[in-house]
Amino acid sequence: MNASSSPISTWPLGRSLWLASTLVLVMVALLMTPLSAQEPATTDTGGDGQAAVAPADSESADADSAAALPEGYQTDDFLAGPGSAAHNAWMLVCCALVLFMTAPGLALFYGGLVRKKSVLSVLMQCIFLMGLMTCLWGLYGYSLAFGGSNPYIGNADYVLMNGVSRVWSEELGVGLTPMAGDLPIPRLTHMLFQGMFFIITPALICGAFAERMKFKAMVVFSILWGTIVYCPLAHWVWGGGILAFGEDHAWAGGALDFAGGTVVHISSGVTALVAAMVIGPRIGHGSEPMPPHNLTYTALGAAMLWFGWFGFNAGSELMVDGITSSAFAVTHFAAAAGAISWAGLEWAYRGKPTLLGASSGAVAGLVCITPAAGFVNLMPSLLMGALGGVICYFACSNLKSMFKYDDALDAFGVHGVGGTLGAILTGVFATRAIWDISGSGEPLGIIEGNYSTIVGQIVATIVTWVFSAVVSYVLLLVIDATMGLRVESNAERQGLDVNEHGEEGYIFM
Numbered sequence: 001m002n003a004s005s006s007p008i009s010t011w012p013l014g015r016s017l018w019l020a021s022t023l024v025l026v027m028v029a030l031l032m033t034p035l036s037a038q039e040p041a042t043t044d045t046g047g048d049g050q051a052a053v054a055p056a057d058s059e060s061a062d063a064d065s066a067a068a069l070p071e072g073y074q075t076d077d078f079l080a081g082p083g084s085a086a087h088n089a090w091m092l093v094c095c096a097l098v099l100f101m102t103a104p105g106l107a108l109f110y111g112g113l114v115r116k117k118s119v120l121s122v123l124m125q126c127i128f129l130m131g132l133m134t135c136l137w138g139l140y141g142y143s144l145a146f147g148g149s150n151p152y153i154g155n156a157d158y159v160l161m162n163g164v165s166r167v168w169s170e171e172l173g174v175g176l177t178p179m180a181g182d183l184p185i186p187r188l189t190h191m192l193f194q195g196m197f198f199i200i201t202p203a204l205i206c207g208a209f210a211e212r213m214k215f216k217a218m219v220v221f222s223i224l225w226g227t228i229v230y231c232p233l234a235h236w237v238w239g240g241g242i243l244a245f246g247e248d249h250a251w252a253g254g255a256l257d258f259a260g261g262t263v264v265h266i267s268s269g270v271t272a273l274v275a276a277m278v279i280g281p282r283i284g285h286g287s288e289p290m291p292p293h294n295l296t297y298t299a300l301g302a303a304m305l306w307f308g309w310f311g312f313n314a315g316s317e318l319m320v321d322g323i324t325s326s327a328f329a330v331t332h333f334a335a336a337a338g339a340i341s342w343a344g345l346e347w348a349y350r351g352k353p354t355l356l357g358a359s360s361g362a363v364a365g366l367v368c369i370t371p372a373a374g375f376v377n378l379m380p381s382l383l384m385g386a387l388g389g390v391i392c393y394f395a396c397s398n399l400k401s402m403f404k405y406d407d408a409l410d411a412f413g414v415h416g417v418g419g420t421l422g423a424i425l426t427g428v429f430a431t432r433a434i435w436d437i438s439g440s441g442e443p444l445g446i447i448e449g450n451y452s453t454i455v456g457q458i459v460a461t462i463v464t465w466v467f468s469a470v471v472s473y474v475l476l477l478v479i480d481a482t483m484g485l486r487v488e489s490n491a492e493r494q495g496l497d498v499n500e501h502g503e504e505g506y507i508f509m
Contacts (some may be wrong), residue, residue, distance in 0.1 A: 070169070073176040079186065087184045087319040091193055097311025098196035102126050102203050105308050109301025109363070110207050113409045116293040117495025118211040119505040125206045125215075129222060130199050136226055137195040144231035145194065146239045151249045154235050164191050183318050193315060194234070197260060201230055201268045207409030208272030209279050209485075212492050215500045217485045224475050225271065229468055233263045236463075243460045245437065253452060255460030256430055256437070256444075258327065259316035261371025261423040262464040269416020270465050271472040272407060278476045279485050281406030283492055295355055302359035306335050309366045313373040326434050327373040331366065334385030338365020341389030357393075360414065364392035367418035372426040375437075375444065380429035384422065392418050423461045427454030 069075070078084055107126035111119045133141075140159050148155035158164050164187050166177050180190035202222040209218075236243040237257050245254035255262060282290065292298060314328035342361025343353035368388030369381055376384065396413035407413060430445035430453060432438075443450040479485060486492075491499035498504060 069172075070176065072179055072181075073167075073169075074179050074186075075174055075176060079177060084184045088186065088189055090320050090324070091185050091189045091315060091318065094311035094315025095189070095192045095196055097308045098193070098200065098315065099130070101305055101308035101312060102130055102196075102200045105301050105304035106200065106203055107301070108297045109305060109359070110210065110409050112294040112297030112299075112301060113207075113292045114210050115290060115495070116506055118497055119293065119297075120503050121215070121496035121500055122206065122210060124501055125218060126203050128219070129203050129206075132219065132222060133199040133202065133226060134195060136223065137191075137198045141198055141226060141231055142191050142195065144227070145198075145234035146190075149240055151241045151247070152235070153232055153241075154239060158187075158191070161191075164188055180318070185318060190318065193318070194238075197234075197264055197312075198226060198230060201260075201264045202226055204264070204268040204411055204415055205272045205275060207411035208276040208407045210408040211496060212282050212408075212486055213275075213279060214484060214487050215496075217479050217483055220483070221475060221479055224479075225472060228475070229267060229271070229471050230263070233267055233464065233467070237263050237460070243463065245456065250456070251463070252459035253456040255371075255423065255456050256375055256426050256453065257371045257423065257460070258374035258426075259313045259370045261367075261419045261426065262460050265367050265370060265415040265419025266423065266461060266464045267468045269412045269414070269419055270468040272411035273405065273416055274469050274472045275476060276405050276407045276412070278473065278480070281404075282408065283489060285406045286404070292356065299355050299359050302362055306362055306366065309335070313366075313370060317374060323374050323435055326377070329378060330369055330373055330376060330381035333378055333381040334365040334369035334388065335362045336365070337382045337385030338362050338368070338389035338392075341365075341386040342393050345390060345393050360396070360410070361389035361393070364388040364414050364418045367392075367415055368422035368425070370419070371422045372429060374435055375426055375430035377429070377431055377434060380447075384425050384429065387425070388418050388421060391421050420461055420465075423457050424454065427457035 074084070079088060103123070103126045107123045110126070111122045114122055138161055140156075142161075142164070143156055143158035144154040146154055147157035147159075163178055166175050166188070168174075169176050178187040179185070180187045183190065202225060205222075205225075206213075206218065232241075233243075235241045237255065238244070240247055242249060242251050243255050243257075243262070244250050245256050247254055257263060284290070309331055310328055313331040314324050317324040317327055339358045339362040342364060343358040346357040347353040365385030365388045368384050369376075372381070372384060392410075392414050395417040396410045399417075400407060400410075400413060426445070428446045431448055432441060432444045435444075436442075437444065445453055476485065487496065487499060
């Protein structure tokens with residue numbers, strides 16, 4: 001769609017951001033409920049195991065020992081003790097690991113794959129989204145994803161970090177920290193960890209329209225997509241919504257998605273395919289050579305993604321236990337098998353294994369194991385990783401050539417296809433030996449004789465595909481009609497680094 005005749009298409013980035021910010025603030029105002037500045041109400045803890053809090057004056061501790069903690073809050077003494085400290089420390093490390101995946105991990109992986117005239121544009125997208133999506137998550141995103149018990153969308157419980165931030169108790173004379181439900185970690189930590197997923201998911205989409213999308217269009221699209229697509233999906237799967245496994249209101253019994261097969265990879269991969277088709281191919285695609293400009297960056301980025309993925313998958317247990325160790329191990333096994341299978345196919349078909357192939361295969365294996373990380377055992381993880389490498393290899397070569405779409409950095413071929421494969425195979429290989437999620441020892445996957453779980457996996461996959469594709473298509477059309485999606489042809493030929501950001505990645509003096 002050509003929006004050159006629209007005066008809005010000539011708006012500078014600042015005005016576009018102002019408009020998007022205004023719309024977001026209006027939505028927040030509609031969502032917000034009155035936020036109390038008072039301390040949380042205290043309740044009698046009775047025999048639930050929570051310890052009373054001693055006041056600051058130790059001499060009066062005995063007299064005030066009956067003072068009870070407010071429900072859902074804990075003291076620093078508890079957080080530093082054996083019931084929470086190790087779990088919280090591990091989760092904070094995982095927060096850093098997942099953020100590390102966006103930059104430098106994904107930034108280098110994608111940056112090396114584009115031509116040198118647009119390398120900074122990719123790095124800028126990753127860095128900027130780290131800031132933008134964090135702000136949205138803190139303002140209202142976390143609340144939409146994890147607030148309340150509505151099966152379709154969250155509420156305003158955590159808007160502006162209400163119920164997440166630490167508070168001061170006048171009665172007890174101490175600072176208190178809200179806890180994440182029954183988990184041994186603060187809600188602050190849970191919010192941070194889930195926020196890192198909110199950051200990397202739109203960054204994955206950027207690989208599809210690399211080298212040709214306006215930066216301001218990318219910013220507005222990321223705001224709207226994160227709000228309208230990601231937050232509802234996260235709520236459906238992880239917030240007790242319509243795709244949450246075992247919920248009474250869940251469609252087809254819900255889906256097993258340990259770390260984001262549907263929420264992160266299918267949603268971003270399908271959106272990437274839609275974006276690539278709407279915005280169209282790069283100038284010269286199919287007729288001019290467009291090799292990666294720096295495979296050194298790409299390989300280092302892939303290694304960083306592999307490293308960070310331990311936080312992505314093992315951290316999704318949200319504590320330290322046997323499932324954490326298993327998720328860590330199967331993540332590593334799947335990445336290894338993916339790297340070998342993709343490079344092995346190249347060796348067989350082309351006579352030479354490539355660094356790009358091994359790097360892409362490792363990422364494909366990681367994507368495939370993500371939904372299954374907390375449910376499958378070690379040998380099935382090797383098979384899943386190998387299948388991820390094989391299937392994604394053909395998706396990024398044969399499938400893309402067949403339909404002639406320009407998914408510049410194979411966001412759909414790796415994340416959309418790999419995430420879909422992983423979600424379905426989770427229903428095949430899931431076992432109660434890893435996680436007895438029902439609590440009653442019921443068989444979980446097909447390998448244990450349960451064929452109902454895979455039905456929920458397929459339904460959740462279809463719902464994610466349709467929802468992501470339809471909403472993304474509408475958003476892209478609206479943005480194209482107002483401000484335009486694509487840079488001018490001369491700007492694309494010159495490169496986005498100079499035209500969109502006024503900088504160059506490589507200056508040789």
